[in-house]
Amino acid sequence: MPMQPWFTDAKLGIFLHYGIYAVDGVAESWSFYTGEVTHERYMKQLDGFTASLYDPRAWADLFARAGARYAVLTARHHDGVALWDTAHHNLDVARDTPAGRDLIGGFADALRARDLKVGLYYSHSDWNHPDYPSLRPVQPGDVPPSRFSHAEPGAEDPAAWERYLAYRDGQVGELVDRFRPDLLWFDGEWERTEEQWRMRELADLIVAGNPDTVLNARMLSHGDYATPEQGVPLRAPDGPWELCLTVNGSWGHRPDDRDFKSVGQLVRYFTETIGLGGNLLLAVGPREDGTIPSEQTERLEGLGAWIARHAEAVYGTVAGLPAGHHYGPSTLSADRRTLYLVCFDAPREAVSVRGLRNAVRRVTVLGTGGELGHRVTGGLHAVPGVTWIDAPAAEDLDAHATVLAVELDGELDLYRGSGRG
Known part of the structure; x- marks a missing residue:
């Protein structure tokens, strides 16, 4: 059943x-x-x-x-x-x-x-x-x-x-x-x-x-x-x-x-x-x-x-990124087009996501709507670079855990390989 x-x-x-x-x-x-x-x-x-x-x-x-x-x-x-x-x-x-x-x-x-x-x-x-x-x-x-x-x-x-x-x-x-x-x-x-x-x-x-x-x-x-x-x-x-x-x-x-x-x-x-x-x-x-x-x-x-x-990151979601892609838990929207990154501590400079093949359309702080800049560094052939998301402003931080909503250009596509030999 x-x-x-x-x-x-x-x-x-x-x-x-x-x-x-x-x-x-x-x-x-x-x-x-x-x-x-x-x-x-x-x-x-x-x-x-x-x-x-x-x-x-x-x-x-x-x-x-x-x-x-x-x-x-x-x-x-x-x-x-x-x-x-x-x-x-x-x-x-x-x-x-x-x-x-x-x-x-x-x-x-x-x-x-x-x-x-x-x-x-x-x-x-x-x-x-x-x-x-x-x-x-x-x-x-x-x-x-x-x-x-x-x-x-x-x-x-x-x-x-x-x-x-x-x-x-x-x-x-x-x-x-x-x-x-x-x-x-x-x-x-x-x-x-x-x-x-x-x-x-x-x-x-x-x-x-x-x-x-x-x-x-x-x-x-x-x-x-x-x-x-x-x-x-x-x-x-x-x-x-x-x-x-x-x-x-x-x-x-x-x-x-x-x-x-x-x-x-x-x-x-x-x-x-x-x-x-x-x-x-x-x-x-x-x-x-x-x-x-x-x-x-x-x-x-x-x-x-x-x-x-943070209900958007809770209900109607599925398991998020495997360990190693983000330093904290995450969830994924049911349509697999929005990642929700949980940050327990205030990011000092940036939040990084590794192995993300998707382009990022927009990043916002859940609960406040604050929009964050983002960019990609590195990457070679099939191995994607690191996606960097600017740290939220102090007024956007949650007392227990801040959640970043990362809107992707399509369904989540992750690289899980060991890099170019």
């Missing part, structure tokens, strides 16, 4: 890890798996999860101001606590917490009211389901197994595993039928093989309910796009992709984590990602009451303000 065009055009999504782990501000699910806190203390958080100030319309308004085109909410993390009133009940916020209601329907409605696409995160694994630790992986994964995830050697229970898969498929089917997500963001796939997960059957179930659903690569061979985490790749993954990045160092709400990335750093991550043809999925962690901390809100709004000033 071809990739949905909205995804590759979106550029920015917001990732929300929202669940009972926000009550005490501990790591989502992993804190009891690794023993950071006891399982008893972790589950006690059920009693404190209220969602008392949860306002998905305010979320959607914030995401729109940030320039995002989609958002992904953790419908169920590895701890097994579903954010909706599931008929396939193990744990959910409607029955088992003071929140007492479904939290996904309002999220989906609020996003669609702002013309944002709806993404839902769902973990294949459930470390609180009694039938989950009934099987062992055929091949060991990267994460050490625990009593929450794997049966003891010789204690496998195939019947229990079948019940677990029925539970998982039932919940995923509910998400598709009730909330019609545009994207399903799976996780936890490392604990079993594709065959043990029955990925083909799960993919068939999803596509039967909504053939346009986008699936991430944690559906293994049935995924539509790659999901690197926390570090910009040096080489773009094959096909569509998305970088998952936290605003501080944590996925969920951890008030002791004050290591917030600056707006300038987020602009760098964002432009480096879209310059390689990917999307940025930027993660924030709401408090248990549903409010997003001001430090995260301010950074989303700061990134959104930069995007709004």
Whole structure:
């Protein structure tokens, strides 16, 4: 099935890890798996999860101001606590917490009211389901197994595993039928093989309910796009992709984590990602009451303000120049006739572009319209010279990243050779 065009055009999504782990501000699910806190203390958080100030319309308004085109909410993390009133009940916020209601329907409605696409995160694994630790992986994964995830050697229970898969498929089917997500963001796939997960059957179930659903690569061979985490790749993954990045160092709400990335750093991550043809999925962690901390809100709004000033270089573009042609990220208009060069630092004399066979018609500073002189030096036979663009005036510089729009005399034509021998 071809990739949905909205995804590759979106550029920015917001990732929300929202669940009972926000009550005490501990790591989502992993804190009891690794023993950071006891399982008893972790589950006690059920009693404190209220969602008392949860306002998905305010979320959607914030995401729109940030320039995002989609958002992904953790419908169920590895701890097994579903954010909706599931008929396939193990744990959910409607029955088992003071929140007492479904939290996904309002999220989906609020996003669609702002013309944002709806993404839902769902973990294949459930470390609180009694039938989950009934099987062992055929091949060991990267994460050490625990009593929450794997049966003891010789204690496998195939019947229990079948019940677990029925539970998982039932919940995923509910998400598709009730909330019609545009994207399903799976996780936890490392604990079993594709065959043990029955990925083909799960993919068939999803596509039967909504053939346009986008699936991430944690559906293994049935995924539509790659999901690197926390570090910009040096080489773009094959096909569509998305970088998952936290605003501080944590996925969920951890008030002791004050290591917030600056707006300038987020602009760098964002432009480096879209310059390689990917999307940025930027993660924030709401408090248990549903409010997003001001430090995260301010950074989303700061990134959104930069995007709004430079929207022409963001939306409707594709990956720009390969490394070595320009010292910074770049994007390219869909008609391949305008290059957008990102400059993080103020150019001292000129900005250079190497290997450009095209003549340049005009160069302007995006956001201010200031026009810049340009010229070519050198070049021999098939090897083009260097295109030099005059440095922008101080009043044309952006506080985080200045973007130069380079209008070409035709579709981008690059020289990639090693020079005349």
